[in-house]
Amino acid sequence: MTQKTTAANETMMVGEGVGFARIRRITGYLVGTLDRFNNAKRAEENDRVKHGL
Amino acid sequence: MPRQIRKRNGVVVQFDASKIFGAIRKANQAVGEEAMTPEMIDVLTKKVAASVEGNDIPTVEQVQDRVEEQLIAFGYAKTAKAYILYRAEHAKIRQAESSLMDIYKELTFRDAKDADIKRENANIDADTAMGTMLKYGSEGSKYFINNHVLPKDIAAAHINGDIHIHDEDFYMLTETCCQIDLIRLFSGGFCTGHGFLREPKDIRSYAALACIAIQANQNEMHGGQSVPNFDYAMAGGVRKTFRKAYFKALAQYFEVSHGMSRGDARALVSAVRESVGSEPTLQRGEAFGQALSEWLPAHQRENGFEAISAQEALAAHAYAMRTAEADTDDATFQAMEALVHNLNTMNSRAGAQVPFSSINYGTDTSPEARMVIRNLLLATEDGLGDGETPIFPVQIFKIKEGVNFNPGDPNYDLFQLAIRTSAKRLFPNFSFLDAPFNLQYYKPGDYDTEVAYMGCRTRVMGNVHDPDRQVTCGRGNLSFTSINLPRIAIEAKGDLKKFYKTLDDRIDLVIRQLLHRFQIQCGKKVYNYPFLMGQGVWLDSDKLGPDESVAEVLRHGTLSVGFIGLAETLKALTGKHHGESAESQKLGLQIIGHMRERMDEESRQTGLNFTLLATPAEGLSGRFLRIDQKKYGKLPGITDRDYYTNSFHIPVYYPISAFKKIELEAPYHALTNAGHISYVELDGDVCRNLEAFESVIRWMQKCGVGYGSVNHPVDRDPVCGYTGVIGDVCPRCGRREGEGVSIEKLRELRKKYPSMPRFVGLE
Numbered sequence: 001m002t003q004k005t006t007a008a009n010e011t012m013m014v015g016e017g018v019g020f021a022r023i024r025r026i027t028g029y030l031v032g033t034l035d036r037f038n039n040a041k042r043a044e045e046n047d048r049v050k051h052g053l
Numbered sequence: 054m055p056r057q058i059r060k061r062n063g064v065v066v067q068f069d070a071s072k073i074f075g076a077i078r079k080a081n082q083a084v085g086e087e088a089m090t091p092e093m094i095d096v097l098t099k100k101v102a103a104s105v106e107g108n109d110i111p112t113v114e115q116v117q118d119r120v121e122e123q124l125i126a127f128g129y130a131k132t133a134k135a136y137i138l139y140r141a142e143h144a145k146i147r148q149a150e151s152s153l154m155d156i157y158k159e160l161t162f163r164d165a166k167d168a169d170i171k172r173e174n175a176n177i178d179a180d181t182a183m184g185t186m187l188k189y190g191s192e193g194s195k196y197f198i199n200n201h202v203l204p205k206d207i208a209a210a211h212i213n214g215d216i217h218i219h220d221e222d223f224y225m226l227t228e229t230c231c232q233i234d235l236i237r238l239f240s241g242g243f244c245t246g247h248g249f250l251r252e253p254k255d256i257r258s259y260a261a262l263a264c265i266a267i268q269a270n271q272n273e274m275h276g277g278q279s280v281p282n283f284d285y286a287m288a289g290g291v292r293k294t295f296r297k298a299y300f301k302a303l304a305q306y307f308e309v310s311h312g313m314s315r316g317d318a319r320a321l322v323s324a325v326r327e328s329v330g331s332e333p334t335l336q337r338g339e340a341f342g343q344a345l346s347e348w349l350p351a352h353q354r355e356n357g358f359e360a361i362s363a364q365e366a367l368a369a370h371a372y373a374m375r376t377a378e379a380d381t382d383d384a385t386f387q388a389m390e391a392l393v394h395n396l397n398t399m400n401s402r403a404g405a406q407v408p409f410s411s412i413n414y415g416t417d418t419s420p421e422a423r424m425v426i427r428n429l430l431l432a433t434e435d436g437l438g439d440g441e442t443p444i445f446p447v448q449i450f451k452i453k454e455g456v457n458f459n460p461g462d463p464n465y466d467l468f469q470l471a472i473r474t475s476a477k478r479l480f481p482n483f484s485f486l487d488a489p490f491n492l493q494y495y496k497p498g499d500y501d502t503e504v505a506y507m508g509c510r511t512r513v514m515g516n517v518h519d520p521d522r523q524v525t526c527g528r529g530n531l532s533f534t535s536i537n538l539p540r541i542a543i544e545a546k547g548d549l550k551k552f553y554k555t556l557d558d559r560i561d562l563v564i565r566q567l568l569h570r571f572q573i574q575c576g577k578k579v580y581n582y583p584f585l586m587g588q589g590v591w592l593d594s595d596k597l598g599p600d601e602s603v604a605e606v607l608r609h610g611t612l613s614v615g616f617i618g619l620a621e622t623l624k625a626l627t628g629k630h631h632g633e634s635a636e637s638q639k640l641g642l643q644i645i646g647h648m649r650e651r652m653d654e655e656s657r658q659t660g661l662n663f664t665l666l667a668t669p670a671e672g673l674s675g676r677f678l679r680i681d682q683k684k685y686g687k688l689p690g691i692t693d694r695d696y697y698t699n700s701f702h703i704p705v706y707y708p709i710s711a712f713k714k715i716e717l718e719a720p721y722h723a724l725t726n727a728g729h730i731s732y733v734e735l736d737g738d739v740c741r742n743l744e745a746f747e748s749v750i751r752w753m754q755k756c757g758v759g760y761g762s763v764n765h766p767v768d769r770d771p772v773c774g775y776t777g778v779i780g781d782v783c784p785r786c787g788r789r790e791g792e793g794v795s796i797e798k799l800r801e802l803r804k805k806y807p808s809m810p811r812f813v814g815l816e
């Protein structure tokens with residue numbers, strides 16, 4: 001990751017501009033970030049509802 | 054007669070019936086028989102015009118569909134066929150004029166985040182130079198295949214979205230995937246095409262060579278690579294590492310306790326290796342200790358060396374066992390950690406992708422294999438460097454009653470560990486050897502009879518070509534093509550007879566296409582696949598010379614027909630999908646059962662392994678939908694989302710309990726012998742509850758699921774290293790996406806979480 005830092009009120013800040021990584025299963029395999037999902041898969045992922053037990 | 058018509062480019066123009074007349078006449082003339090009079094053509098033209106009359110402006114595509122229907126209805130079958138070809142030809146010309154260069158422009162000038170075409174496969178980075186180069190090749194190849202290789206009607210069916218030929222860009226080149234037997238491959242060493250590698254001597258080199266083998270094979274095939282027997286294969290490496298560690302520790306013992314020189318201690322140990330018949334192993338340690346304590350005192354006495362009593366020999370043995378076991382365990386952990394790391398970082402396909410790798414394990418109960426499985430799971434649980442969740446290899450834990458499923462089974466503890474790992478890292482997935490369709494092949498202890506799965510779902514087991522070789526190793530899928538099921542249902546307008554008729558026609562078409570591709574594949578020679586065939590990875594290829602044809606051995610592979618969108622199909626036919634109605638479930642099973650019967654029938658007739666696949670829908674779920682939405686508009690419950698539902702799955706948006714979903718999907722696993730997967734989505738918190746997690750897996754086993762997994766959100770904050778569910782705010786450091794955190798706060802947090810990522814130069 002990039003180490004972007006700024007001095008804000010004399011405090012060093014770490015992580016500005018850094019997103020969260022969100023891992024999801026596509027079919028049997030995993031994908032490390034939602035950015036690489038194609039549009040249809042992104043829509044599908046978005047629609048997924050949790051299954052209760 | 055309609056007044057207007059919408060052209061393909063969207064422009065509305067005056068409706069001109071003479072164009073229909075002309076097209077029909079042209080098609081009829083092309084046939085040379087079943088001659089039509091101008092009066093007849095006129096009748097047909099009027100029928101077509103009347104059929105598209107209504108409130109909406111008809112499209113050119115709709116009018117052409119009607120022409121086909123009328124020709125068939127009036128019994129002009131040959132003219133209809135000629136007309137279809139004529140349409141296909143024009144579709145191709147249209148494509149030729151515009152699309153390839155437009156595609157190249159899009160690939161060149163747009164980022165992946167804006168261009169869907171660059172995100173077809175989520176694990177390929179198409180923004181890199183090599184990724185883009187691959188896409189140029191791939192798109193150019195597809196263009197060539199569509200326009201110059203495929204029979205016209207097949208090309209048309211693929212382009213218009215009746216079917217989808219997967220990995221079409223590789224049509225002229227290779228097969229999908231292979232299940233690699235590392236035990237056979239390692240024996241005696243092997244060649245990667247870039248040099249010879251000796252037979253590995255310890256677990257670390259076993260693991261390293263496993264990665265190299267996967268990588269080498271991946272570069273010769275267009276799909277993924279799987280190791281069906283990872284535990285059995287790695288156990289040999291553990292055995293060798295243990296033996297080496299044992300003798301090293303034995304020598305150390307005498308160096309320390311007897312003050313022997315290193316040379317003397319080594320000489321003693323090599324005398325032991327030569328003279329004590331058996332080898333020390335994790336399992337047979339005691340027997341070796343006994344033999345050692347009987348042989349060593351006499352050996353020392355007879356050669357006039359310093360005295361070593363039987364008791365001392367036993368003490369030395371105990372030390373060597375203890376030390377060797379601990380050292381081997383450490384080495385195995387490092388090896389598994391390195392394997393996971395390698396498979397997440399090593400390049401294939403000119404750097405655009407890491408190899409698509411899968412490993413199956415869980416059933417080898419030897420202490421060496423158990424050590425492998427345990428350490429692999431522990432390494433997976435730990436994650437990569439800063440605790441990231443590994444994406445590869447896809448891990449599949451094979452569940453088998455009597456082996457690992459129930460308390461008291463020898464690998465039950467590893468099943469428990471697998472659950473804990475999966476609840477944190479999403480892997481392993483679980484496969485079920487007790488499902489009747491898998492159990493029928495199973496012979497205890499013979500890994501070649503244990504069904505394995507490729508990461509995304511592919512399964513290769515039955516073998517009509519050679520019924521004595523219904524085995525996992527050395528076999529794979531040759532190619533697969535999917536059918537757009539919802540479209541057939543939409544067109545049938547509730548008429549089941551019509552639905553099945555069209556479905557049968559589509560299946561015929563796909564079978565013809567798979568055989569067309571198979572002929573091309575059969576034209577290859579062993580030297581086209583220096584690793585896959587040259588090194589004997591593929592079944593029976595070891596019997597072939599470099600210039601020989603692979604046609605015969607390819608017959609061990611499978612040709613698969615896939616499908617997508619059963620849920621939408623049922624919606625279109627009955628108004629309800631199989632989650633909503635028991636009647637629909639019954640119909641769904643009939644449809645998929647019918648498809649399977651067609652595959653079995655084709656297998657009997659051809660002696661080739663035609664199998665039915667629950668298609669992994671990554672690229673296709675959107676493609677079919679987009680085309681159909683244009684064609685039919687947004688039909689509620691059918692085409693009103695951005696995707697068709699995966700294979701036989703209950704739609705992702707439909708609320709249903711995990712148990713019910715599993716129960717409804719399980720029977721389709723038995724029908725889809727080319728591969729299948731079911732998963733359920735669990736809440737992050739439910740998932741931390743290992744008993745709940747296990748109850749889901751046990752239900753899958755009970756219902757006859759072949760391959761399944763549990764999905765749950767795994768998020769990670771790269772700044773503070775937190776892994777788990779992250780909503781808008783990171784629960785550990787409190788930042789929102791994109792926000793910064795103060796160094797002081799991170800320092801404070803590190804006291805509590807020592808494994809947090811470090812920021813070089815800042816702290």
Ligand SMILES: [Zn+2]
Nearest residue numbers: 770773783786
């Ligand atoms: Zn955080």
